[in-house]
Structure formats: structure tokens, C-alpha cells
Amino acid sequence: xxxxxxxxxxxxxxxxxxxxxxxxxxxxxxxxxxxxxxxxxxxxxxxxxxxxxxxxxxxxxxxxxxxxxxxxxxxxxxxxxxxxxxxxxxxxxxxxxxxxxxxxxxxxxxxxxxxxxxxxxxxxxxxxxxxxxxxxxxxxxxxxxxxxxxxxxxxxxxxxxxxxxxxxxxxxxxxxxxxxxxxxxxxxxxxxxxxxxxxxxxxxxxxxxxxxxxxxxxxxxxxxxxxxxxxxxxxxxxxxxxxxxxxxxxxxxxxxxxxxxxxxxxxxxxxxxxxxx
Amino acid sequence: xxxxxxxxxxxxxxxxxxxxxxxxxxxxxxxxxxxxxxxxxxxxxxxxxxxxxxxxxxxxxxxxxxxxxxxxxxxxxxxxxxxxxxxxxxxxxxxxxxxxxxxxxxxxxxxxxxxxxxxxxxxxxxxxxxxxxxxxxxxxxxxxxxxxxxxxxxxxxxxxxxxxxxxxxxxxxxxxxxxxxxxxxxxxxxxxxxxxxxxxxxxxxxxxxxxxxxxxxxxxxxxxxxxxxxxxxxxxxxxxxxxxxxxxxxxxxxxxxxxxxxxxxxxxxxxxxxxxxxxxxxxxxxxxxxxxxxxxxxxxxxxxxxxxxxxxxxxxxxxxxxxxxxxxxxxxxxxxxxxxxxxxxxxxxxxxxxxxxxxxxxxxxxxx
Numbered sequence: 001x002x003x004x005x006x007x008x009x010x011x012x013x014x015x016x017x018x019x020x021x022x023x024x025x026x027x028x029x030x031x032x033x034x035x036x037x038x039x040x041x042x043x044x045x046x047x048x049x050x051x052x053x054x055x056x057x058x059x060x061x062x063x064x065x066x067x068x069x070x071x072x073x074x075x076x077x078x079x080x081x082x083x084x085x086x087x088x089x090x091x092x093x094x095x096x097x098x099x100x101x102x103x104x105x106x107x108x109x110x111x112x113x114x115x116x117x118x119x120x121x122x123x124x125x126x127x128x129x130x131x132x133x134x135x136x137x138x139x140x141x142x143x144x145x146x147x148x149x150x151x152x153x154x155x156x157x158x159x160x161x162x163x164x165x166x167x168x169x170x171x172x173x174x175x176x177x178x179x180x181x182x183x184x185x186x187x188x189x190x191x192x193x194x195x196x197x198x199x200x201x202x203x204x205x206x207x208x209x210x211x212x213x214x215x216x217x218x219x220x221x222x223x224x225x226x227x228x229x230x231x232x233x234x235x236x237x238x239x240x241x242x243x244x245x246x247x248x249x250x251x252x253x254x255x256x257x258x259x260x261x262x263x264x265x266x267x268x269x270x271x272x273x274x275x276x277x
Numbered sequence: 278x279x280x281x282x283x284x285x286x287x288x289x290x291x292x293x294x295x296x297x298x299x300x301x302x303x304x305x306x307x308x309x310x311x312x313x314x315x316x317x318x319x320x321x322x323x324x325x326x327x328x329x330x331x332x333x334x335x336x337x338x339x340x341x342x343x344x345x346x347x348x349x350x351x352x353x354x355x356x357x358x359x360x361x362x363x364x365x366x367x368x369x370x371x372x373x374x375x376x377x378x379x380x381x382x383x384x385x386x387x388x389x390x391x392x393x394x395x396x397x398x399x400x401x402x403x404x405x406x407x408x409x410x411x412x413x414x415x416x417x418x419x420x421x422x423x424x425x426x427x428x429x430x431x432x433x434x435x436x437x438x439x440x441x442x443x444x445x446x447x448x449x450x451x452x453x454x455x456x457x458x459x460x461x462x463x464x465x466x467x468x469x470x471x472x473x474x475x476x477x478x479x480x481x482x483x484x485x486x487x488x489x490x491x492x493x494x495x496x497x498x499x500x501x502x503x504x505x506x507x508x509x510x511x512x513x514x515x516x517x518x519x520x521x522x523x524x525x526x527x528x529x530x531x532x533x534x535x536x537x538x539x540x541x542x543x544x545x546x547x548x549x550x551x552x553x554x555x556x557x558x559x560x561x562x563x564x565x566x567x568x569x570x571x572x573x574x575x576x577x578x579x580x581x582x583x584x585x586x587x588x589x590x591x592x593x594x595x596x597x598x599x600x601x602x603x604x605x606x607x608x609x610x611x612x613x614x615x616x617x618x619x620x621x622x623x624x625x626x627x628x629x630x631x632x633x634x635x636x637x638x639x640x641x642x643x644x645x
Contacts, residue, residue: 174373177340180360181367182387182438192386196377 029256032249039246046250056234056251063231066149066220067213073153074209075202078160085161086168104158112222115151116142119223143225151219156212160205167201168194207266211259231255289317289474290350290441292337298345299332299498306332308498310346319468319475321485324495325521331446333495334478338444339363350442366435366443366473370450372427374419380406380430381415387438405433408470409463425456432464436471445477449484461488482522486510494518511567516641519565526571526611528564528585529643540640545607549583551638561643568614570637573601573623577630584632587611589623603631 036046050056085096103111118124119141126138141147171194179189217232224230229237231251238248292314299307307329314320322330335341336348339360348356355363375383384405388398406412409429419427428448435443445464449457465488468475479485485492486506493503494517502514513519516527530542530549541550542562549564577584587603599620603611611631623629 172371172373172376174369174371175375177360178367178369178373179375179386181338181340181363181365182390182434183361183364184386184390185361188390193375193377199377 029252032252035245036249036253039249046246047254049247050250050254053247056247059229059231059234062145062228063214066145066152066228066230067210069149070152070156070213071206071209073149074156074160075164075205077153078157078164078205079198079202081157082161082165082168086165100158100161103154108155108218109222111155112151112219115147115154115223119147119150142223143227145224145228147223147225148220148228148230151223152213152216155219156209159212160209163204163208164198164201167198167204171197204266207262211262211266214255214259214262288439288441289472291316291474292442292476293349294333294337294346295349296346297333297336297343297348299329299336299341300344306498307336307343310500312493312500312503314474314476315491317472317474319465319477319488319490321477321479321489321492322495323479323482323485323492323521325480327497328495329498330478330480330493330495332498334444334446334476337442337476338365338367364438364440366438366440368428368431368435368443368445368448370447372419372431372448374427374430374434376419379416379418380411380422383419383430384434384437387434391438401437405437408467409433424452425460428452428460429463432467436467436473439471440473442474442476443471445475447478447480449479449481457484464488486522494521496521512639513565513641516563516565519641524568524612526564526566526568527641528566528605528609530562530564530640533562539635544585545605547583547585549585549638550635551583551640552636562640563643564638565641566633566638568600568612569598571611571613571631571633572615573603573613573620573629573631575623575627575629578632579634582632582634583638584630585611586628587631588628589625592623592625603629 037044039046081096081100084092085100086093088096116123120126120143121138121140123142125141126135129135130138141150175197176189176193179193184193215232216230217236220228220230221233221236224233232255235248235251235255238244238251294310294312294314297307297310298305310329310333322333324330332341336343339355339358339362343356346356347354350363375386378386381402384402385398388401393401406415409432411426411429411433414422414426419430422430431448448464449460452460461484464475464477477485477488489506491503492506492509494501494509496517502509502518504512509518510522513522519525528544528549530544533540533542538552539550540552540562541548542564543549544564551564572578573587573589585605587605589601589603591602593600593602594617597617598614599617601613601615601623603613605611613631
């Protein structure tokens, strides 16, 4: 490809996607922005409400809390899986790949209901524990924040595995050998050489998981059972189950701005190539 | 560290490899290798790629376990001692610096691992930085350094904890010629200053000859010869060693006669007299003479020297030396290197005599 034709061809190749995003996302979102400043009356009243309404506040705080816990949990587990995937024996690698990809292909809805079947009061876990006589009353595993965190973490782990594994793969084996040759123990090599060399992947993974988690709807709706409402569900409730379109729209706009800031940060810190493995 | 074994503390160690073998699947990377590495010596493992020299270095380092044989250090069996407990200094091909640590932190790493006090680490790191000429670069990350500077950090890091053995795996392969020569000098100096045992891997014969106190030549997983540079260069054990260490003229000899420490044979219509070498010379032997040991003259000069009639095919001016390509009457190619100052500019296609003193040539078997 010559330098001159490179730019137009790139635009040509991207055109269908850009057109689709423009028509299906940007234009409708402009409408949402308009609602946020016109409903029920023109002005910034809805944004004031976002900042002051105790209900909206509590949903935002809960969302942030859940997202932080989910991000931390997903990173730890994804790190372990990525480690086995990249550095395990061929059998371990295959097993890890299976564990990463199979859930990845199953729809988010199916997975949320799957967790419900496991975690609910009459789900597998509670039934077994009761049958075994370990507990007399069912544990509250679903229809609360715990269930939401479990379901979201499970869904998001693969997204964290890819950037972390990519960072692990790019570590020069000789650097680890060098550390060994200098007398460093395995745990020392891991903590003071291996882990620091994957920081880029960890930051990327954390941002991806966090951004995804912020907008989660299906999983919290099913596993939270309406008692652990997150921002996306709140928007849904405002727009579809109340006449309060203006507030729903304002919350959406705030969420999009917040995610935009996070994505800008992500662009600054990591190369896109690192995110896809 | 296993009890009772004190490693990495002696100033310089001696290593004894006894019948070391290594197989990877069906491939025999090393065959029955026995080699003594002396205290404080600079031993170079030389050979083409795939000859087993790096495999042997990895076995010395403890990164690879030998399939057969034992490895002894200062009289103790260290075959099963893992790399982290051997604690030899090592300079890797491509340096293997810690990319997330700056120059100072890289050099401090092995000292921290050893639990030295921070004052001790600071003093030692400063000393090493000065010794390898990196003052002013202490806070730079490896990516901000040139190849030669990275090389210096790798050397400083490997020597910081005063290892009893320093292993170097083709450390100069990525450097350009001038830098390589500078670093060779530096490594030589560090060897003299530290007195540590150095084991150096390279495929570059001139580097091997320039640096080492002894050279071990490998091919196809076998150790072919070990000796001082001048020994292996001037008295190679076989044709592979002779040809690998530098250009050499090979003249097939007929009617070979051995007489005490001399040998004589027929090449074309001339009788060639040679110092004898090699234990098992068969009836078919070649006379081997290095190009720089031959001289060209218009007439036959010293009657005691060997001389053959040749025609000049080509001359290449290389600055200090001029290299001539000649052909004998029967068409055997001969190369002669002469100091440019000593040549009077022979005309192309002119008939000349190529001669050399009898003690400069030696016999090699026709095969192998």
C-alpha cells in the first residue's frame, strides 16, 4: 500500500462502522442530550438533581463500589488464569484457553440465569448446603449486591485476561533467567520482576473492566433482583417505568462523560494493541 | 542455599566438567564433554551455531540440567545445584536488563537479593558504575541507553556481587565493529581487575583469539580441541579447527614420508617439508599453511624454505595487508596475506614463487 492511498482507504474501510455508529448511536444520543436539558422544562435542573437527589447519589455510589470490587476481583482471577495460559504446560494452557473462551461465547443473559440457578435461595448451592446439614436457612447469595458482583466478575474476567496475557507474553524470558542466575528466589522474581513488567497490561485490564462494569445492565437487573440497582438500570427505570425522561437522560449524559474521561485516560496510558492480546 | 555448600563467595572458582552429555529428544546437543576450567582463567567456547557451546554454558549456569555426566566446582559436585544457588554472574545475549529498573536499580538487584545493607549496596553500585564508565547515567532506564551502554550495565550487574564465575553468552553480537573492539578491551580489563573465572561464548574466531587465555572449539556437540589461542591457531587438531579459526591453504600431498618430527611429501613437482602434527595422519594428508605465513617473491629465495610456483590471479588491498589470490600450476587455489609495505606490487598474471619456512606448515588428515 502506498503512503498516498493509505488514508482514504482506511476511511473507506471504517466507513460502514462510522456510519452505523453515527446513525444508531450519535444521532439518538443527541436526542438524549436534548431531553436532559428540555424535560420537563428547559434548563439544567435535571443535572442539579443528579448531583443532589439522594436516590441518584446512592445509586452512583453503589455503582462505583460494585465496579471497584468487581475490577479488583476480576484482575486477581484474570492474572492467575493469564499466568497459567501463558506460562503453563501445554495441557494447562489448553484448559485455561477453554475456561476463558467458552464463557466468552455464552450470552450474558444465559450466564446471569446460570448464576441465579446456582445462587438463589432454592438454587444448587443453598440446596446442597442445606441437604448436607451445614446451614439451616438459605444464605443470601443472590438478589443482592453479592450476586451482582459474582455475576459481573465472571462475565468480565476474559476481558481482563487478554491484556494481562499480552503483557505477560511480551516479557523476555532471558530477563527472568537473569534474575534467577543472580540468586533471586521464585517469589522474588515474580513480585519484583514479573509483576512490574505486566503493570501496563494490568492498567489496561482495570480500565476495560471498570468501564464495562459501569454500564452493566442485564446482570445486575437479574442477579440484583431490583434491590441492588446500578446506574444503567436506574436510567432504564426512569425512562421506561416513570415519566421522568429528563432525569434518566441527564444520568445517561453524566455516565457517558465519565466513561469518555476514562477512555481518554486509557488511550494515554496504553497502546490499543495491548488490549487485544 | 543448601547447607555446607558455599558458592559464589570464592574470588575465582575452578570448574571440572566430567563426561557431560545433553540430549533434547533425539538430538544430541553435547557428547561426552570433559573440560577443566582453571581458577581465574578466561576460557572461550567457540563454535558455529548449533555446535553445543551455548548448551554447555547453560549447563554451567545451571539453567539446563545435563543428561549425563557431572559438574564439579572447587572439588564439590554441583550438578544438581540450581542456578539461583550457584550464583554465577551472567551476561546474556541481548543483555536481559530489567526494563522497569534504571541503571542503578539493575546493578543493585543481585545485591538486594543477597540482603546486603543499603549503605553497602549504594557504595558497591557507585563503584561498579564508575568502573564501567556510566557515571551520569545512573537514573536512566535501559531503553534510554545505547547498545554499548546497555552492555556495560549488564557487565556491572553481573560483576556487582563478585561472583566466582562470570558467564558471557555472545555478549557483543549486537554491537558494531568499533564498539565491539572497545567492549572486548573492557572485558579483558575487567577480567584482569577482578581475577574472576570468565567463560565466554562466541562464534567469532578473532574475538576468541583476542580475548582468551584458552579457547575450546566445538562442532556438532563435540569438544574438538582446547588450548591457548596460538596453539589452536597454529597447531589445530583437525581440519575443522584449522578452517574455523581462519583462512588456511590446504595442499594435498603425495608420497608422504614421516621422519621423526618432520614430514615430507610431494605437491606437484615439489617436495614439501613440514613440521608434523596430529597423532593419526593417514597416507593421505594435506599440508596446511596460514596465508600470513607465506610470502611471494619473483624468484626462489631461501633454498631451505618450501616453495611452489604460482600465478597471481587477484590482489585485494586491505590497508595494512594486501591479500593475493594465486593458482598453482595444477589449479589449486592459494591465498597469501602480506604486509602491504613489504610488497612491491606484483603484476597481474605474473608468475611468482610462494614460499614459507618449514616450521610454519603442518600436516592434517585429508578428512575431518
